Amino acid sequence: MLDGYHILTLTHRNAPLEAIGQAIVPADDAQQRLCELKSRFGWSELLYLSTCNRVMYLFYSPSAVDETFIGEAVSLIRPGLAGSEVAFIASRMRLLHGAEAINHLFEVAGSLDSLVVGEREIIRQLREAYDRSHEWGLTGDHLRLLMRFTIETAKEIYSQTGIGEKALSVVALAFMAMQKANLAKDARIVMIGAGQTNELFSKFLLKNGFQHVTIFNRTLEKAETLARSFRQGRGLPFDALEHYSEGFDALIVCTGATQAVVTPSLYRSLLAGEDSRKVVVDLSVPNNVDKSILSLFPVRFIEIEDLRNTARENLAHREREKIKAEAIISQRIYAFRELWHERQIERSLAHIPDEVRSVKERAIEEVFAKDFAKLDPAAQELVRNMMGYMEKKCVAIPIKAAKAIALQAQKRAMASKELQENASRK
Numbered sequence: 001m002l003d004g005y006h007i008l009t010l011t012h013r014n015a016p017l018e019a020i021g022q023a024i025v026p027a028d029d030a031q032q033r034l035c036e037l038k039s040r041f042g043w044s045e046l047l048y049l050s051t052c053n054r055v056m057y058l059f060y061s062p063s064a065v066d067e068t069f070i071g072e073a074v075s076l077i078r079p080g081l082a083g084s085e086v087a088f089i090a091s092r093m094r095l096l097h098g099a100e101a102i103n104h105l106f107e108v109a110g111s112l113d114s115l116v117v118g119e120r121e122i123i124r125q126l127r128e129a130y131d132r133s134h135e136w137g138l139t140g141d142h143l144r145l146l147m148r149f150t151i152e153t154a155k156e157i158y159s160q161t162g163i164g165e166k167a168l169s170v171v172a173l174a175f176m177a178m179q180k181a182n183l184a185k186d187a188r189i190v191m192i193g194a195g196q197t198n199e200l201f202s203k204f205l206l207k208n209g210f211q212h213v214t215i216f217n218r219t220l221e222k223a224e225t226l227a228r229s230f231r232q233g234r235g236l237p238f239d240a241l242e243h244y245s246e247g248f249d250a251l252i253v254c255t256g257a258t259q260a261v262v263t264p265s266l267y268r269s270l271l272a273g274e275d276s277r278k279v280v281v282d283l284s285v286p287n288n289v290d291k292s293i294l295s296l297f298p299v300r301f302i303e304i305e306d307l308r309n310t311a312r313e314n315l316a317h318r319e320r321e322k323i324k325a326e327a328i329i330s331q332r333i334y335a336f337r338e339l340w341h342e343r344q345i346e347r348s349l350a351h352i353p354d355e356v357r358s359v360k361e362r363a364i365e366e367v368f369a370k371d372f373a374k375l376d377p378a379a380q381e382l383v384r385n386m387m388g389y390m391e392k393k394c395v396a397i398p399i400k401a402a403k404a405i406a407l408q409a410q411k412r413a414m415a416s417k418e419l420q421e422n423a424s425r426k
C-alpha cells in the first residue's frame with residue numbers, strides 16, 4: 001500500500017510565516033543536513049521543499065513513523081534554535097501518512113493549499129525541489145513515481161478547473177499593496193536580490209512605468225541583466241550596498257538569506273540623510289529586513305504576512321473551482337494506488353525476463369545443442385524465432401497474472417476499509 005509515504009510540514013495554515021522562516025534549512029549546508037536527517041531516521045527517500053508559505057519534508061520510510069521524532073528533526077535542521085522555538089515549531093507541524101500525505105501533496109501542487117490559491121508558481125518550485133533533492137542523492141523510485149504523477153495531477157487541475165484563471169500571486173498582491181502608497185513614476189527604487197521573486201516584481205514595476213531601479217545582488221551579472229530591462233536601471237554588487245548614498249523612495253528586498261540583510265545601521269546609511277517616509281517591501285521568508293527599523297524610522301512596511309487577508313478574498317472567489325479540484329484529486333489518488341502497485345509488481349518480477357532468456361539460451365546451447373547443430377540454417381532460424389516468440393509470451397504471463405491478483409487484493413482492501421469507515425461513522 002501507500003503507507004510508506006509520509007509528509008512532515010509547517011504551513012501558513014498552522015503557523016506564522018516567521019516560524020516557517022525559522023524552519024527553513026539554510027542553503028549553505030542544506031545537502032549535508034538533509035542527508036543527515038534521512039539517515040538518522042532511516043528514511044529511504046526524501047524530498048525537501050521550501051516556499052514563502054511552507055516547508056515540507058516528503059519522505060518514504062520502510063518502517064512505521066510516529067510523532068516522537070519531530071522535535072529532534074527540527075533541532076537537527078536548525079541547531080541554533082532555542083528549545084522553546086524548537087518546541088513551538090514542532091507543535092505546529094503536521095505529520096501525514098499514506099493516502100492523506102499524497103492528498104496533501106496533490107493539493108499543494110494544484111495550489112489549493114497555497115496562501116494565494118491558484119498561484120501556479122508552486123509547480124516550478126516543486127519541480128526544482130525534486131531536481132535538487134534528486135541531485136543530492138536523496139530520492140529514489142518511490143518519489144520519482146509520485147512526483148511524475150503529482151505534476152500530471154496539477155496540470156489536470158489547472159486545465160480542467162478555473163482554479164488558476166486570472167491567477168494572482170504573492171508578488172502581485174505585494175505590488176498592489178505598494179501601489180497604495182501612490183509612488184511617483186520617477187520614484188527611486190532600490191532592489192536587493194535578483195532571484196525569481198524580484199524578477200517577477202520587476203515585471204510589475206516595468207508594466208506600471210517605473211524605470212528608476214537600482215539592483216544589488218551577490219552575483220553581479222544577474223543584477224545587471226535584470227537592470228537592463230529598465231531605462232534607468234543599474235546593477236551593482238551586493239557589497240556596494242553599504243556605500244550607496246543616493247537615497248531611495250522604495251526599497252524592495254527579497255533574497256534567500258536566512259538572516260536580516262537590512263539592519264538598522266544599513267537602513268540608516270541607505271537613507272543618506274533623508275527623513276521622509278519610505279516604502280519597504282520585504283518578500284523574503286524569513287524577513288530580510290530587521291523589523292526594528294519600523295520603530296526607528298518612518299516606514300510603510302509591506303511583508304507577506306500582511307497579505308493574508310487579501311489572499312483570503314481571492315480564495316472566496318475560487319471556492320467552487322476548489323471543490324472540482326478536490327474531486328479530481330480523489331480520483332487521482334485511486335489511480336496512483338493502482339500505478340504504485342503495478343510498479344511494485346514490475347520491480348518484484350524484474351528478474352523474470354533474464355531468467356526466461358537464460359532458459360532459452362541453455363536449451364539451444366546445452367540441452368538440445370547436438371540436435372540443434374544437425375539442423376540446416378533455415379530450420380535453425382525457425383527454431384530461434386519460435387523460441388524468441390515463446391520468450392516474450394512467457395515473460396508477459398506471470399506479470400499479467402500478478403497484476404490481476406494485486407488489483408483484486410487492492411479492491412478487497414479498499415472495500416473492507418470503506419466498510420470499516422461506514423461502520424465507525426454509524
Ligand SMILES: NC(=O)c1ccc[n+]([C@@H]2O[C@H](COP(=O)([O-])OP(=O)(O)OC[C@H]3O[C@@H](n4cnc5c(N)ncnc54)[C@H](OP(=O)(O)O)[C@@H]3O)[C@@H](O)[C@H]2O)c1
Binds near residue numbers: 170219222254256
Ligand atoms: N518564488 C516565489 O514565488 C516567492 C514568492 C514570495 C516570496 N518568496 C521568498 O523569496 C525569497 C527568495 O526566493 P526566490 O524564489 O526569489 O529565490 P531565488 O530565485 O533562488 O533567488 C535568491 C536570491 O537571493 C540571493 N541570495 C541568496 N542567499 C543570499 C545571501 N545569503 N545573501 C545575499 N543574497 C542572497 C541570490 O543571490 P545570487 O543570485 O547571488 O545567488 C538571489 O538573488 C525566499 O525567502 C522565498 O521564500 C518567493
